[in-house]
Amino acid sequence: MLALEFVSTVRATRSGLVDALSDLPGMTGWGRAHAAELGLGPDFTAADDLRREVVELRQAARALFARAVAPGPPSAADADRLPDFAASLDLVNAAALAVPSAPRLEWPEDGSPFAVNVPAGGTDESSRVRAALASAVISLLAGPERERLRTCPAPRCVLYFIKEHGRQEWCSVGCGNRARAARHYRQHRAG
Template sequence: MPVLEFVSTIRATRAGLTDTLADVDGMTAWGRAHATELGLDPGFVASEELRREVVELRQAVRSLFARAVAPGPASSADAHLLPGFGDALALVNAAALAVPLAPRLEWPAEGAPAVRIVPAVEATDSARIRATLAASAVEFLGGPRCDQLRACPAPRCVLYFVKEHARQEWCSVSCGNRARAARHHRRHKDG
């Protein structure tokens, strides 16, 4: 899901909180890695303005994710830095509407036909990226899987994930292991 990868550009590492989109080089690398789904040329190069606009959208989407997981806790990464719900909702909807997207059939000479979602009108890279990511957020948050959205409760984890089965509590096996180790440590320390 593009929207989950997008909000996961903020993550926790052993060194602390890491933001993939913290600078133009990071935005460029992330855009190139997702060029196909974002409708970008493989040689895409971000500008500082584009990076700021995309980060602003990410923070708005993270604000909507925080609202979606309530009354459970939001991600601890940046909950105190997120825009208010009304502002976030308006920004996501405006970004999704700014560049209408349409399906296009692509059929290579040596392959099967495939549908690719592309901008229906000319648009800047920034508008195209934000429209695609905002549309992904709208589809996810308005769809049936939104009820399974969770913020990972493992120590130091800041990711959101979709709960795939009833017993899943964490975003990954490593987070589950870290949470169990922390719980074990607390029991033995307090006991």
């Protein structure tokens, strides 16, 4: 899910927080890994303005995700540095509206027809990328998945995830194991 992958470009590792979009090689790699969803070519190379604008959009999306999981806690990665909610909402909406899209019919010879949304008219690369990302964020937050959006409570984890089943508490098995180990350590240390 593009919106979750986008806000998850801020991750925690054993050595601390890592921002996959902190520099041009990181933005270039992430853009190439998501080229089909973002309408980018295989030779995409990020410019600094695009990287800066995408990071600003990501922080706005993270502010909206923080509001979506309330009254639960937001991600610990940047809860104290998130931009204002209203400004974040305006930025995400403006980015999505900057590039009008239209449905285009695709019909492979050996398959069924399907529609894809494509940019309607010429737009610059940064606007197209931000519009695709903002649209993905809007789709997630306006759709039924929002009710299942959670912040992972595992130690050192800063990710948001979609709760897939009733008993799921963490974003991954690894986070669940880390949380259980930390709980076990606390119980035996106190005892």
